[in-house]
Amino acid sequence: MRSLVAETVLTPSDFIAPLFIIEGTGIKEEISSMQNYYRMSIDTTVAEVKELWHLGIKSVLLFIKCKDELKDNKGTEALNPDGLMQRSIKAIKDACPGMVVMTDVALDPFSTYGHDGIVEGNQIVNDPTVEVLAQMSVSHALAGADIVAPSDMMDGRIRAIRDALESSGFTNTGIMAYSAKYASCFYGPFRDALDSAPGFGDKKTYQMDYSNRREAIKETLMDIEEGADIVMVKPAMAYLDIIREVRNVVQVPVSAYHVSGEYAMIKAATKMGWLDENKAILESLTSIKRAGADLIATYFAKAAAELLAM
Numbered sequence: 603m604r605s606l607v608a609e610t611v612l613t614p615s616d617f618i619a620p621l622f623i624i625e626g627t628g629i630k631e632e633i634s635s636m637q638n639y640y641r642m643s644i645d646t647t648v649a650e651v652k653e654l655w656h657l658g659i660k661s662v663l664l665f666i667k668c669k670d671e672l673k674d675n676k677g678t679e680a681l682n683p684d685g686l687m688q689r690s691i692k693a694i695k696d697a698c699p700g701m702v703v704m705t706d707v708a709l710d711p712f713s714t715y716g717h718d719g720i721v722e723g724n725q726i727v728n729d730p731t732v733e734v735l736a737q738m739s740v741s742h743a744l745a746g747a748d749i750v751a752p753s754d755m756m757d758g759r760i761r762a763i764r765d766a767l768e769s770s771g772f773t774n775t776g777i778m779a780y781s782a783k784y785a786s787c788f789y790g791p792f793r794d795a796l797d798s799a800p801g802f803g804d805k806k807t808y809q810m811d812y813s814n815r816r817e818a819i820k821e822t823l824m825d826i827e828e829g830a831d832i833v834m835v836k837p838a839m840a841y842l843d844i845i846r847e848v849r850n851v852v853q854v855p856v857s858a859y860h861v862s863g864e865y866a867m868i869k870a871a872t873k874m875g876w877l878d879e880n881k882a883i884l885e886s887l888t889s890i891k892r893a894g895a896d897l898i899a900t901y902f903a904k905a906a907a908e909l910l911a912m
Protein backbone atom coordinates (compact mmCIF):
# COMPACT_ATOMS: atom_id res chain seq x y z
CA MET A 603 0.00 0.00 0.00
CA ARG A 604 2.75 2.41 0.95
CA SER A 605 4.57 1.83 -2.32
CA LEU A 606 1.36 2.51 -4.27
CA VAL A 607 1.24 6.01 -2.90
CA ALA A 608 4.93 6.78 -2.47
CA GLU A 609 5.67 10.25 -3.78
CA THR A 610 9.35 9.71 -4.35
CA VAL A 611 10.86 6.58 -5.89
CA LEU A 612 14.58 6.14 -6.48
CA THR A 613 15.85 4.44 -9.62
CA PRO A 614 19.44 3.65 -10.65
CA SER A 615 19.18 6.10 -13.54
CA ASP A 616 18.91 8.92 -10.98
CA PHE A 617 22.53 8.34 -10.02
CA ILE A 618 25.79 9.72 -11.31
CA ALA A 619 28.72 7.59 -10.15
CA PRO A 620 31.91 9.59 -9.47
CA LEU A 621 35.12 7.73 -10.36
CA PHE A 622 38.71 8.48 -9.32
CA ILE A 623 41.23 7.43 -11.95
CA ILE A 624 45.01 7.02 -11.58
CA GLU A 625 47.85 5.97 -13.89
CA GLY A 626 48.92 2.33 -14.05
CA THR A 627 47.25 -1.02 -14.70
CA GLY A 628 45.34 -3.39 -12.49
CA ILE A 629 45.13 -0.82 -9.73
CA LYS A 630 42.34 -0.56 -7.19
CA GLU A 631 43.49 1.23 -4.05
CA GLU A 632 41.19 2.18 -1.22
CA ILE A 633 40.93 5.84 -0.23
CA SER A 634 41.59 5.88 3.51
CA SER A 635 38.97 8.47 4.37
CA MET A 636 36.40 6.91 1.99
CA GLN A 637 36.06 3.31 3.10
CA ASN A 638 35.24 0.89 0.30
CA TYR A 639 35.83 3.58 -2.35
CA TYR A 640 38.81 3.35 -4.63
CA ARG A 641 41.24 5.04 -6.97
CA MET A 642 41.43 2.84 -10.05
CA SER A 643 43.58 2.63 -13.15
CA ILE A 644 41.88 2.92 -16.54
CA ASP A 645 41.52 -0.84 -17.10
CA THR A 646 39.99 -1.42 -13.66
CA THR A 647 37.75 1.59 -14.17
CA VAL A 648 36.45 0.22 -17.46
CA ALA A 649 35.49 -3.06 -15.79
CA GLU A 650 33.73 -1.10 -13.03
CA VAL A 651 31.86 1.02 -15.59
CA LYS A 652 30.50 -2.13 -17.26
CA GLU A 653 29.23 -3.35 -13.87
CA LEU A 654 27.58 0.01 -13.19
CA TRP A 655 25.91 -0.12 -16.60
CA HIS A 656 24.48 -3.58 -15.87
CA LEU A 657 23.07 -2.21 -12.61
CA GLY A 658 21.17 0.45 -14.57
CA ILE A 659 23.45 3.40 -13.84
CA LYS A 660 23.59 5.68 -16.86
CA SER A 661 26.28 8.18 -16.03
CA VAL A 662 29.72 8.48 -14.52
CA LEU A 663 31.62 11.59 -13.45
CA LEU A 664 35.37 11.38 -13.97
CA PHE A 665 38.10 12.80 -11.75
CA ILE A 666 41.75 12.05 -12.27
CA LYS A 667 44.67 12.05 -9.88
CA CYS A 668 47.45 13.92 -11.62
CA LYS A 669 51.06 13.01 -10.94
CA ASP A 670 52.89 15.65 -8.87
CA GLU A 671 55.55 16.20 -11.52
CA LEU A 672 52.86 17.19 -14.06
CA LYS A 673 51.25 19.82 -11.84
CA ASP A 674 51.86 23.53 -12.44
CA ASN A 675 50.02 26.83 -12.02
CA LYS A 676 48.44 26.93 -15.51
CA GLY A 677 46.72 23.58 -15.88
CA THR A 678 49.09 22.55 -18.70
CA GLU A 679 48.45 18.84 -18.17
CA ALA A 680 44.69 19.41 -18.17
CA LEU A 681 44.94 20.26 -21.87
CA ASN A 682 47.16 17.33 -22.86
CA PRO A 683 45.25 15.47 -25.61
CA ASP A 684 46.91 12.29 -24.35
CA GLY A 685 46.45 13.09 -20.66
CA LEU A 686 44.96 10.66 -18.15
CA MET A 687 41.52 12.29 -18.34
CA GLN A 688 41.43 12.25 -22.13
CA ARG A 689 42.57 8.59 -22.29
CA SER A 690 40.01 7.64 -19.64
CA ILE A 691 37.14 9.23 -21.55
CA LYS A 692 38.10 7.36 -24.74
CA ALA A 693 38.51 4.03 -22.97
CA ILE A 694 35.12 4.29 -21.24
CA LYS A 695 33.24 5.43 -24.35
CA ASP A 696 34.85 2.60 -26.37
CA ALA A 697 33.91 -0.04 -23.80
CA CYS A 698 30.46 1.25 -22.89
CA PRO A 699 29.21 3.70 -25.55
CA GLY A 700 25.81 4.22 -23.90
CA MET A 701 27.28 5.42 -20.62
CA VAL A 702 26.99 9.19 -20.31
CA VAL A 703 30.50 10.35 -19.55
CA MET A 704 30.72 13.55 -17.50
CA THR A 705 34.07 15.12 -16.75
CA ASP A 706 35.27 17.37 -13.97
CA VAL A 707 36.46 20.72 -15.26
CA ALA A 708 38.57 22.63 -12.71
CA LEU A 709 42.29 23.12 -12.18
CA ASP A 710 42.73 21.81 -8.63
CA PRO A 711 43.94 18.29 -9.46
CA PHE A 712 46.48 19.83 -11.85
CA SER A 713 47.50 22.77 -9.67
CA THR A 714 50.67 22.92 -7.57
CA TYR A 715 48.60 25.15 -5.26
CA GLY A 716 45.58 22.83 -5.09
CA HIS A 717 43.33 25.70 -6.18
CA ASP A 718 40.62 25.52 -8.82
CA GLY A 719 42.14 28.41 -10.75
CA ILE A 720 45.40 30.10 -11.66
CA VAL A 721 47.13 31.76 -8.71
CA GLU A 722 48.77 35.19 -8.87
CA GLY A 723 50.15 36.54 -5.61
CA ASN A 724 47.62 35.20 -3.15
CA GLN A 725 44.66 35.59 -5.50
CA ILE A 726 42.88 33.07 -7.68
CA VAL A 727 42.53 35.03 -10.92
CA ASN A 728 39.15 34.61 -12.54
CA ASP A 729 39.47 35.56 -16.20
CA PRO A 730 42.74 33.79 -17.13
CA THR A 731 41.33 30.69 -15.40
CA VAL A 732 38.13 30.83 -17.43
CA GLU A 733 40.16 30.71 -20.66
CA VAL A 734 41.90 27.51 -19.57
CA LEU A 735 38.61 25.94 -18.42
CA ALA A 736 37.12 26.59 -21.86
CA GLN A 737 40.07 24.93 -23.58
CA MET A 738 39.92 22.05 -21.12
CA SER A 739 36.24 21.52 -21.92
CA VAL A 740 36.96 21.39 -25.65
CA SER A 741 39.74 18.90 -24.98
CA HIS A 742 37.32 16.66 -23.06
CA ALA A 743 34.69 16.95 -25.80
CA LEU A 744 37.29 16.02 -28.40
CA ALA A 745 38.12 12.89 -26.38
CA GLY A 746 34.41 11.96 -26.37
CA ALA A 747 32.92 13.44 -23.20
CA ASP A 748 29.14 13.81 -23.37
CA ILE A 749 28.86 16.43 -20.63
CA VAL A 750 31.50 18.68 -19.11
CA ALA A 751 31.02 19.57 -15.46
CA PRO A 752 32.78 22.75 -14.37
CA SER A 753 33.23 22.57 -10.59
CA ASP A 754 35.46 25.62 -10.26
CA MET A 755 32.93 28.39 -9.46
CA MET A 756 34.74 31.06 -11.50
CA ASP A 757 32.43 33.78 -12.83
CA GLY A 758 31.46 33.71 -16.49
CA ARG A 759 32.87 30.27 -17.20
CA ILE A 760 29.66 28.73 -18.48
CA ARG A 761 29.34 31.25 -21.31
CA ALA A 762 33.04 30.90 -22.17
CA ILE A 763 32.76 27.09 -22.21
CA ARG A 764 29.56 27.18 -24.27
CA ASP A 765 31.15 29.54 -26.81
CA ALA A 766 34.32 27.45 -27.03
CA LEU A 767 32.33 24.22 -27.53
CA GLU A 768 30.11 25.81 -30.19
CA SER A 769 32.98 27.33 -32.13
CA SER A 770 34.82 24.00 -32.06
CA GLY A 771 31.81 22.19 -33.50
CA PHE A 772 30.74 20.43 -30.28
CA THR A 773 27.14 21.55 -30.44
CA ASN A 774 25.91 18.36 -28.75
CA THR A 775 28.17 18.48 -25.72
CA GLY A 776 26.26 19.31 -22.55
CA ILE A 777 27.28 21.42 -19.58
CA MET A 778 26.44 20.45 -16.01
CA ALA A 779 27.29 23.55 -13.99
CA TYR A 780 28.20 23.35 -10.34
CA SER A 781 26.08 26.46 -9.83
CA ALA A 782 25.52 26.58 -6.08
CA LYS A 783 28.71 25.05 -4.77
CA TYR A 784 29.40 25.98 -1.19
CA ALA A 785 32.81 26.32 0.48
CA SER A 786 32.32 23.20 2.58
CA CYS A 787 34.27 21.12 5.08
CA PHE A 788 32.50 18.08 3.64
CA TYR A 789 34.93 17.96 0.68
CA GLY A 790 37.79 16.85 2.95
CA PRO A 791 37.92 13.15 1.95
CA PHE A 792 37.73 14.04 -1.77
CA ARG A 793 40.86 16.15 -1.40
CA ASP A 794 42.59 13.11 0.14
CA ALA A 795 41.46 11.01 -2.80
CA LEU A 796 43.08 13.34 -5.34
CA ASP A 797 45.75 14.86 -3.12
CA SER A 798 44.29 18.23 -4.07
CA ALA A 799 43.90 20.15 -0.80
CA PRO A 800 44.61 23.88 -1.20
CA GLY A 801 48.23 24.64 -0.35
CA PHE A 802 47.35 28.04 1.09
CA GLY A 803 44.15 29.73 2.20
CA ASP A 804 40.77 28.23 1.44
CA LYS A 805 38.23 28.32 -1.38
CA LYS A 806 35.96 30.97 0.09
CA THR A 807 36.83 33.57 -2.53
CA TYR A 808 35.16 31.49 -5.24
CA GLN A 809 32.90 28.95 -3.53
CA MET A 810 29.76 30.14 -1.76
CA ASP A 811 29.23 31.06 1.87
CA TYR A 812 27.01 28.49 3.54
CA SER A 813 25.09 31.29 5.25
CA ASN A 814 23.57 32.31 1.92
CA ARG A 815 20.43 31.10 0.21
CA ARG A 816 19.38 33.88 -2.18
CA GLU A 817 22.85 33.95 -3.67
CA ALA A 818 22.40 30.33 -4.74
CA ILE A 819 19.44 31.33 -6.88
CA LYS A 820 21.35 34.21 -8.39
CA GLU A 821 24.35 32.01 -9.26
CA THR A 822 22.11 29.31 -10.70
CA LEU A 823 20.07 31.65 -12.88
CA MET A 824 23.28 33.20 -14.20
CA ASP A 825 24.61 29.78 -15.19
CA ILE A 826 21.37 28.92 -17.01
CA GLU A 827 21.44 32.26 -18.79
CA GLU A 828 25.02 31.52 -19.86
CA GLY A 829 24.06 28.13 -21.28
CA ALA A 830 24.07 25.44 -18.58
CA ASP A 831 21.99 22.33 -19.42
CA ILE A 832 21.97 20.92 -15.87
CA VAL A 833 22.59 22.90 -12.68
CA MET A 834 23.98 21.51 -9.47
CA VAL A 835 23.72 22.14 -5.75
CA LYS A 836 26.60 20.86 -3.64
CA PRO A 837 26.87 19.42 -0.98
CA ALA A 838 23.46 17.78 -0.70
CA MET A 839 22.23 16.81 2.75
CA ALA A 840 23.06 20.01 4.59
CA TYR A 841 21.61 21.92 1.62
CA LEU A 842 18.22 20.32 0.99
CA ASP A 843 16.57 23.73 1.33
CA ILE A 844 18.76 25.06 -1.48
CA ILE A 845 17.94 22.08 -3.72
CA ARG A 846 14.22 22.71 -3.23
CA GLU A 847 14.55 26.44 -3.74
CA VAL A 848 16.50 25.94 -6.97
CA ARG A 849 14.07 23.25 -8.17
CA ASN A 850 11.20 25.68 -7.71
CA VAL A 851 12.67 28.39 -9.92
CA VAL A 852 14.42 26.60 -12.80
CA GLN A 853 13.15 24.59 -15.76
CA VAL A 854 16.36 22.59 -16.35
CA PRO A 855 17.32 19.35 -14.57
CA VAL A 856 18.77 19.89 -11.10
CA SER A 857 21.51 17.66 -9.79
CA ALA A 858 22.80 17.40 -6.25
CA TYR A 859 26.23 16.18 -5.19
CA HIS A 860 26.15 13.94 -2.14
CA VAL A 861 29.79 14.60 -1.39
CA SER A 862 32.71 12.67 0.03
CA GLY A 863 32.26 13.86 3.63
CA GLU A 864 28.61 12.86 3.55
CA TYR A 865 29.68 9.41 2.36
CA ALA A 866 32.39 9.20 5.01
CA MET A 867 29.99 10.06 7.83
CA ILE A 868 27.66 7.19 6.98
CA LYS A 869 30.58 4.82 6.49
CA ALA A 870 32.15 5.77 9.81
CA ALA A 871 28.93 5.49 11.80
CA THR A 872 28.21 2.15 10.15
CA LYS A 873 31.65 0.85 11.00
CA MET A 874 31.04 1.77 14.64
CA GLY A 875 27.78 -0.15 14.52
CA TRP A 876 25.79 3.03 15.15
CA LEU A 877 23.78 3.10 11.90
CA ASP A 878 22.23 0.54 9.58
CA GLU A 879 24.14 1.30 6.38
CA ASN A 880 21.57 0.16 3.82
CA LYS A 881 18.79 2.08 5.48
CA ALA A 882 20.96 5.17 5.83
CA ILE A 883 21.84 5.04 2.12
CA LEU A 884 18.27 4.77 0.88
CA GLU A 885 16.87 7.32 3.32
CA SER A 886 19.60 9.83 2.45
CA LEU A 887 19.23 9.48 -1.31
CA THR A 888 15.44 9.52 -1.17
CA SER A 889 15.54 12.76 0.87
CA ILE A 890 17.80 14.36 -1.70
CA LYS A 891 15.44 13.37 -4.51
CA ARG A 892 12.40 14.46 -2.48
CA ALA A 893 14.06 17.85 -1.97
CA GLY A 894 14.00 18.25 -5.74
CA ALA A 895 17.10 16.67 -7.25
CA ASP A 896 16.54 15.00 -10.62
CA LEU A 897 20.05 13.57 -10.57
CA ILE A 898 22.26 12.65 -7.63
CA ALA A 899 26.03 12.33 -7.82
CA THR A 900 26.85 9.90 -5.02
CA TYR A 901 29.57 7.48 -3.95
CA PHE A 902 26.70 5.19 -2.96
CA ALA A 903 25.49 4.91 -6.59
CA LYS A 904 26.52 1.28 -6.97
CA ALA A 905 25.44 0.20 -3.49
CA ALA A 906 22.07 1.90 -3.90
CA ALA A 907 21.51 0.37 -7.35
CA GLU A 908 22.24 -3.04 -5.84
CA LEU A 909 19.80 -2.40 -3.00
CA LEU A 910 17.11 -1.24 -5.42
CA ALA A 911 17.55 -4.40 -7.46
CA MET A 912 16.87 -6.61 -4.43
Ligand code: PBG
Pocket residue numbers: 706707708709710718753754788789790791792793805860861862863
Ligand atom coordinates in the same frame (compact mmCIF):
# COMPACT_ATOMS: atom_id res chain seq x y z
C1 PBG B 1 37.13 20.47 -7.06
C2 PBG B 1 36.06 19.54 -6.63
C3 PBG B 1 35.82 19.22 -5.30
C4 PBG B 1 34.80 18.29 -5.30
C5 PBG B 1 34.42 18.07 -6.63
N1 PBG B 1 35.21 18.86 -7.43
C6 PBG B 1 36.51 19.64 -4.08
C7 PBG B 1 36.74 21.08 -3.83
O1 PBG B 1 36.04 21.95 -4.35
O2 PBG B 1 37.65 21.35 -3.06
C8 PBG B 1 34.26 17.67 -4.05
C9 PBG B 1 33.55 16.38 -4.20
C10 PBG B 1 33.39 15.65 -2.93
O3 PBG B 1 33.75 16.07 -1.82
O4 PBG B 1 32.86 14.53 -3.03
N2 PBG B 1 36.96 21.22 -8.19
